[in-house]
Amino acid sequence: MQTEFATRVFTLVDATDAAGFSKLFAPQGRMRFGNNEPMTGPGEIEAGVGGFFSTIKGLRHTVVREWHVGSDSVIEETVDYYRLAGDTVSIPAxxxxxxxxxxxxxxxxxxxxxxxxxx
Structure with a gap:
């Protein structure tokens, strides 16, 4: 079962709401997207995530499994990316x-x- 916080995270991302997503981060919070350099702070995260959102029409996360230990969460998901060309690609993440x-x-x-x- 998906937690309330995970639902909030993926709802903001799937809405391509970079500003709302960035507000989930602490002032010195860091985000590492794939093998890119980490982004630090809500402003840098908003700009980086917003830049990525501009390369796609949209996306949708489907949570497969979640694990939680204290303040740590690990989420396995499948992400459907809606490409600018009009087709869809599904990627495990x-x-x-x-x-x-x-x-x-x-x-x-x-x-x-x-x-x-x-x-």
Whole structure:
């Protein structure tokens, strides 16, 4: 069963709401997207995620499984990417995050192979 916080994360991402998503991060929160350099802070995360959203029509996450230990979460998902060309590509992914004592994300990582999206 998907947790309330995971639902919030993926609802914002699937709405391509970079500003809303970035508000889930602590001031020095970091996000690493694939093998790219980490982004630090809500402003940098909003710009980076927003830039990525501009390369697609949209996306939808389907959670397969979740694991939670204390303040750490690991989510296995399938992501449907709606490409600008009009077709859809589905990619398996794993997202991990840690929330600090205020409930904001201080470490967020997404692991997947985006090559099919841009092939």
């Amino acid at each position: 794993v997202t991990m995050w840690h929330v600090d004592e205020t409930g904001l994300i201080d470490d967020f990582r997404v692991y997947f192979d985006l090559a099919p999206l841009f092939a």
